[in-house]
Amino acid sequence: MTQSSPDQDEAGTAPRRRRGPGPFTLLALPGLAAVIGSAIFLTAAGQLPGTGSEDGQGSTAADTAKNSAADRVDKSYVPWLKESAKKCAVLRPSVLAAQIDAHSGWSTDTAALSDATGIAGFSAAQWREWGKDEDGNGRSSPLDPIDAIMALGRQDCALAGQMAELRTRGTVTGELLDLTLAAHTAGRGAVESAGRVPAKARPYLVRIDQLSARYSAFDSPEPLPGSDTAPPPSVLQWPARTTSVSSPYGTREHPLTGVTKLHTGVDFAAGRGTPATAAWQGTVVFAGLTKAYGNRVVIDHGSVGGKRLQTTYSHLSVLRVSKGRAVTVGTVVGDVGSTGLSTGPHLHFEVILDGYYTDPLPWLGGKP
Numbered sequence: 001m002t003q004s005s006p007d008q009d010e011a012g013t014a015p016r017r018r019r020g021p022g023p024f025t026l027l028a029l030p031g032l033a034a035v036i037g038s039a040i041f042l043t044a045a046g047q048l049p050g051t052g053s054e055d056g057q058g059s060t061a062a063d064t065a066k067n068s069a070a071d072r073v074d075k076s077y078v079p080w081l082k083e084s085a086k087k088c089a090v091l092r093p094s095v096l097a098a099q100i101d102a103h104s105g106w107s108t109d110t111a112a113l114s115d116a117t118g119i120a121g122f123s124a125a126q127w128r129e130w131g132k133d134e135d136g137n138g139r140s141s142p143l144d145p146i147d148a149i150m151a152l153g154r155q156d157c158a159l160a161g162q163m164a165e166l167r168t169r170g171t172v173t174g175e176l177l178d179l180t181l182a183a184h185t186a187g188r189g190a191v192e193s194a195g196r197v198p199a200k201a202r203p204y205l206v207r208i209d210q211l212s213a214r215y216s217a218f219d220s221p222e223p224l225p226g227s228d229t230a231p232p233p234s235v236l237q238w239p240a241r242t243t244s245v246s247s248p249y250g251t252r253e254h255p256l257t258g259v260t261k262l263h264t265g266v267d268f269a270a271g272r273g274t275p276a277t278a279a280w281q282g283t284v285v286f287a288g289l290t291k292a293y294g295n296r297v298v299i300d301h302g303s304v305g306g307k308r309l310q311t312t313y314s315h316l317s318v319l320r321v322s323k324g325r326a327v328t329v330g331t332v333v334g335d336v337g338s339t340g341l342s343t344g345p346h347l348h349f350e351v352i353l354d355g356y357y358t359d360p361l362p363w364l365g366g367k368p
Contacts, residue, residue, distance in 0.1 A: 070217055070218070072101075072105070073106055073215075074145070080146050080149045081093040081096050081097055082218070083153075084154075087154060087157040088156070089356075090177050091160070092212070092219050093215070093218035094213075094214075094216050094218050095156075095212050097211075098207075098211035100148075101211045102204070103119065104118075104119045104121065107119070108143070117142045118141070118143045118144075119149075122142040126155070127140075131151050132147065134147050156180055159183045160179075160180040160355065162183065163179040163188075166179075169286060169288065170290025170296055170314075171290070172192060173264075174197055175262075175356075176356065179191055181201070181205050181208055185201050185204040186198055186200055186204075235280065236279035236364050236365070237280065237329050237330065237365070238364050239268070239278070239313060239347060240336060240349075241275070242268050242269060243268075244268060244270075245269070246267045246268070246346055247266070247267035248359075249265060249266050249358075249359040249361065250359075251263070265349050266350075266360045267347070268349060269346055270345065271345060272317055272335070272336060272338070273336065274345075274347075275332045275334075275335060276297075276313045276316060276334045276336055277329075278311075278328065278330065279363075280309075281301065281326075281327060281329060282300050282302060283324065283325070284297060284322065284327060285299070285300045285310070287322050288323075291341075293315065293341075294315045294316065294340025294341075295315070295334060295340075296315075296340075297319065297334055299311050299313075307354040308354050309351070309352070309353055310351075311351055311352070312352070313333050313348075313349060314347070314349075315338055315345075315348050316336065316337050317334070317335045317337025317345075319334050320333055320334050321333045351363050
């Protein structure tokens with residue numbers, strides 16, 4: 001019997017020896033790994049050809065969303081969005097575009113829409129109130145996108161006016177745009193009852209905020225009123241005989257409610273009975289008792305630099321003017337007090353520019 005050698009398998013054949021990596025593999029493998037690693041890095045950075053923008057800077061998911069959202073809108077509608085937003089200072093074209101997107105996705109397929117018709121979702125009753133033939137084609141219809149865009153601006157601005165009046169009276173608090181959108185989706189009554197944006201309206205506000213960012217290209221490059229633009233210097237006089245600020249404009253925790261939110265004005269420390277005086281000439285548009293602000297006076301100063309200017313004086317112990325009164329600089333409008341939600345005598349003074357709260361201090365010139 002023939003025995004197999006140690007170098008043979010059971011079939012009598014010599015097993016194949018394993019070969020080590022050849023010289024080509026040893027040379028090519030490190031280079032291939034480097035190429036793959038670079039490709040992964042460039043893809044993550046958005047700089048691999050075909051994954052970034054044409055200028056080589058790389059696009060983001062937000063940029064893509066912006067482009068795709070704006071591309072859904074017929075370019076002929078953009079001037080109408082801009083025109084509609086001019087109806088009141090609180091609106092922006094991007095907000096109107098976002099509202100339409102939230103309702104219909106800019107689809108003009110009426111069969112796919114709900115009982116509310118057209119891209120902006122007007123019911124028959126609403127259209128009778130807000131609808132007009134804007135493009136002069138001889139018919140007024142919510143199914144006409146241009147008519148609908150302009151009607152939405154009219155409706156929103158009417159709500160903004162109502163919310164501004166409620167805020168002037170101290171019935172509601174909050175940013176005017178937020179209150180307007182809340183009234184649009186939940187109704188004026190819900191906002192008035194809550195005294196602020198009601199909880200059921202918050203998802204809509206979040207949605208509009210997200211969508212409006214995608215349409216920001218539709219907005220004017222000019223900054224919003226009350227933003228970072230410098231106000232005219234030294235326009236207003238100090239509203240009390242003090243420059244002592246006990247609480248500045250900005251975000252803070254309310255000393256009574258514990259809620260952290262925007263402190264919409266400046267608190268001047270002053271003794272009870274100190275005269276509170278008009279910071280500029282104008283007309284008193286509100287003078288009365290409110291829940292949060294106590295005794296409150298609001299003066300409309302008309303247009304300053306093309307923007308509506310108002311000042312407010314709150315927590316007064318006594319009112320010295322009434323609605324409709326014309327005032328000049330230094331007219332006594334009330335006495336400093338601690339009415340409403342207040343921890344002690346002080347004057348809460350606000351400057352409102354085109355519906356937006358802004359820091360009062362840069363507006364004040366000279367000494368009281």
